[in-house]
Amino acid sequence: MxxxxxxxxxxxxxxxxxxxxxxxxxxxxxxxxxxxxxxxxxxxxxxxxxxxxxxxxxxYFSRLELKERKISLDTTEKFLFKLKDNSLIETVLIPEGKRNTLCISTQVGCKYKCKFCVSGLRGFKRNLEAPEIINQFLEVEDLISPEKITNIVFMGIGEPLDNFENLIRAIKIFMDNKGIYLGKRKICISTVGITPKIKKLIELSLGVKLSLSLHSAISEKRTKIIPVDKKYPLSEVLTALGEFVKKEKFPVTFEYILIKGFNSSREDAQELVNLSKKIKCKINLIPYNPSPYFDWQPPSEQEVGDFKKILKKEGVFFTLRRPRGKDIEAACGQLRARFL
Ligand code: SF4
Missing domain, CATH: 1.10.150.530 (DNA polymerase; domain 1)
Structure with missing residues (x-):
């Protein structure tokens, strides 16, 4: 079957x-x-x-079992799903005006162990199959009916490009004009920078958006929180992203979590400015959301203000995103970690 x-x-x-x-x-x-x-x-x-x-x-038709649903005061919703082998995954719904963005998981656990992310703490178990990726969408849309999901981001548990085949299969099903029919620009893949897979994605030319977990424009510093930067150095990732922009004619997004005393200084901001001039991009600044699993601290309002000022003065296109769902353990992997 x-x-x-x-x-x-x-x-x-x-x-x-x-x-x-x-x-x-x-x-x-x-x-x-x-x-x-x-x-x-x-x-x-x-x-x-x-x-x-x-x-x-x-x-046959597979389904996911809903284990827990939490709704934040800021309307962010978190869903914990149980899979057929009893593994747990998380899916987060982020309503913003007319947009309902679903943050989807692609793996059970993660092998990359980024130093700010709970998902990597318990290691990697397995890739999600394409139906397990699609079912997150179908289950949540059932639960929020008659509301619809308008956008999806592959930014939940796991590195999406590390589960390439199932990810692409799921994206093709999401985009099918006889089915869910999500527009290509309504889908965003977020990666830590797996260069060979970015190149494969360019070859496929699906038209979906791409975002990089950057968190520092200085490679030696970035390696400290994103260990895979050693294997796929930032310079190579940026070259691949440049090719992506050229082919798709669309800017990439850089995610930048601002961490006190680590990547929030004037020098860090200037390095980010320099990087942003080399590639067509948009920057998402996100002040760090404290987690009981790490010692990092959020930046002060003053630090965030100074950082923003430098970007603004240099004409960098950026947005400041406040962490959502603080009261429901919405940071990637936190709810699953409590259950485990
Ligand atoms: S940030 Fe992404 S790649 Fe890094 S540990 Fe978390 S899930 Fe894995």
């Missing part, structure tokens, strides 16, 4: 074509699953009896 949500429409087309079913059948099946949200082949009434029988004998 195959999990039907592991297939792109193209995959399903190949299978059904081989079995002699009409060319339009995969479109009908995709519409039932991803538009009408029906997960029972016998209820797909415009399919032939023969096709319904074939589908129910060969395919």
């Amino acid at each position: 195959i999990d039907i949500k592991s297939l792109t429409r193209e995959d399903l087309e190949k299978i059904l074509f081989k079995e002699g079913f009409p060319k339009f059948s995969p479109i009908q099946v995709f519409t039932w699953i991803y538009r009408k949200r029906v997960e029972d082949f016998s209820k797909m009434t415009d399919l032939s009896k023969k096709l319904r029988k074939y589908l129910s004998e060969n395919f």
Whole structure:
């Protein structure tokens, strides 16, 4: 038996074509699953009896089990899901005006052990399968109905580019115009900078957005909190991102968590300015959100103000994002860590 949500429409087309079913059948099946949200082949009434029988004998629908749902005072919502092997993952919904952004996990745990991220603390267990990625979207949209998810960011637990095949498969399903039909610019992949995979992404030219966990424009400093910078040095990552911008004709985003006494000085701001002049980009500044798992401290208002002033004076395009969901352990991996 195959999990039907592991297939792109193209995959399903190949299978059904081989079995002699009409060319339009995969479109009908995709519409039932991803538009009408029906997960029972016998209820797909415009399919032939023969096709319904074939589908129910060969395919099944997977679901996630909701373990906990927490709603923050600032309306951020966090969902803890249990997978079939009892692993736990988190998904976060961030409502902002008319936008509902879903932050999706791509792995159980993470092997990169960034020094500010709870997700890496317990190591890596496994990659999520494509249906486990898609089901985060479907489950949350069911729970918040009639509200809809408008944007997704792969910024939850795990490094998305490290689970490349399943990530791309899920993105193709999210973007399918007979299914969920999310626009390419409504999807953002956030990476710590896995250079070979960024190059693979450029080859595919999907049109999705890309953001880099930068956190310091000085490579030697960045290595201290993002150890994988040693393997994929910032200079190489930036070259790959430059190619991405050229191909996609769209700026990349740099995520920059401001940490007191580490990367929030005037010199750090100037280095960030220099870097931003080399590549078409937008910068997201995020004051560090204290966590019981690390000793880092958030910057003072004065430090944030001075940092912003330097960026502004140099004409750098940036936004200041306040950490959301402080009261519901919304920082990546925190809720899962408490359960474990
Ligand atoms: S920031 Fe991303 S890559 Fe780094 S440990 Fe956390 S999940 Fe992994």
